Amino acid sequence: MNQSSPSLAELSALTLIVSHRSFRKAADELGLSASTLSHMMRTLEANLGVRLLNRTTRSVAPTPAGQRLVSRVTPLLREFELALEEVNEFRDLPSGSLRISASEPAARILLEAVLPEFLTRFAQMSVDLVTDGRLVDIVGEGFDAGIRLGESVPQDMIAVRLGPPTRFITVASPKYLANHPAPLTPDDLQRHQCISIRMPSGKPYRWEFEKHGQSLTVSTTGNLTLDNVEIMADAAARGLGIAYVPEHTVARYLADKCLIKVLDDWCSPGAGLYLYYPGHRHVPGGLRAFIEVIREMVDVA
Structure with missing residues (x-):
């Protein structure tokens, strides 16, 4: 046969x-x-x-x-x-698909500015944006690029800044602070209900602080653990404890006075978000075009 x-x-x-x-x-x-x-x-x-x-x-x-x-x-x-x-390089405009792995906050940034412009300018491109809390192997899992905090980007990748440094802050609701004196130092958090976030590996995330060159890492205590910063912000606004979240995540809560910053002088900017991709292989035209739009549309100052 x-x-x-x-x-x-x-x-x-x-x-x-x-x-x-x-x-x-x-x-x-x-x-x-x-x-x-x-x-x-x-x-x-x-x-x-x-x-x-x-x-x-x-x-x-x-x-x-x-x-x-x-x-x-x-x-x-x-x-x-x-x-x-x-x-495809001989085409006037790139076509095809672009597959990107991103955290949820990074995906929101793309939706605000980059994606509308990119899809309008390059109508023959499509984007598959996969939001996942875990740090994936973008090469092994077939992604063109990933977006994560700079400290999480593998060292063998080429990284492009996606925005300004990300500042994590500690926040609590007026209701919570009415019943619990505000912490004055990171060590005071041990006496508070802290809303923890669990990493994809299963380990709790340790809160990091810095002031006058002094750095502290705190393992928090509390009876609530979540895996999404948006839900953490909502939980804190409901008076369930102190949360440690990116400042841009809680901007509307702070403006509405639903949340108040605590330990603000201990919270310093971090690395910020980066788009990254492997540098040892050909960079698709669609990805190059996407990076161009990022550099035009996103304020990285």
Whole structure:
């Protein structure tokens, strides 16, 4: 029986399944149903005459043949993408998709200024903006770029500042402060209900302070832990404790006097947000255009 050569779509789908170890996640990324993707893989296996994936009700993993195939075709698929991108360089305007991993606050900044201008100016581009609390491997998970606080950007990446330094501040509601004397030093936080934020790794985030060259890191106490700074701000405004959040996140609460700064003289600006991307590979035209818009539209002073 003659083997039918696999298509690029089938090989790309196989690499995604192996990368995610999941039909569902790969199907979501491809815009297909899991059953359609499973049928595609069974057809590929039948045409090649070899099993590529071991399936259980809870997981999927490559067979030795599947792993070898994926390891050989992954560089080829990347070269194919680069070839198409190089052809794209001859277009007057870039086209295609741009996939970006960002924290929620970073996504909001993009929505305020950068994305409206970018999508208007480059109408043939589309943007897939994925908000996730965890720091992802943008190369391994197929992103063109990521956006995170400067201190979280991997050292082997090229970074472009997305805004001014980010200042984290401690805030509480008038209701809370009416019943609890305001802390005068970071050490006083040990006697307060502090609204903690849990990092994607599962570890609580330690609050950092600085004054006159003296730096302090505080492990806070409290009976409420959240994983979203917007919800933390709302919880603090409801009198549930003191929160440590980016200043721009609580600007409207401060203006409305729903929240009050505490330990303000201990809160110093940090690194700020950066867009970053790998410097060891070709930079797509769409990403270069996106960076140009960032530099035009975002105040980094």
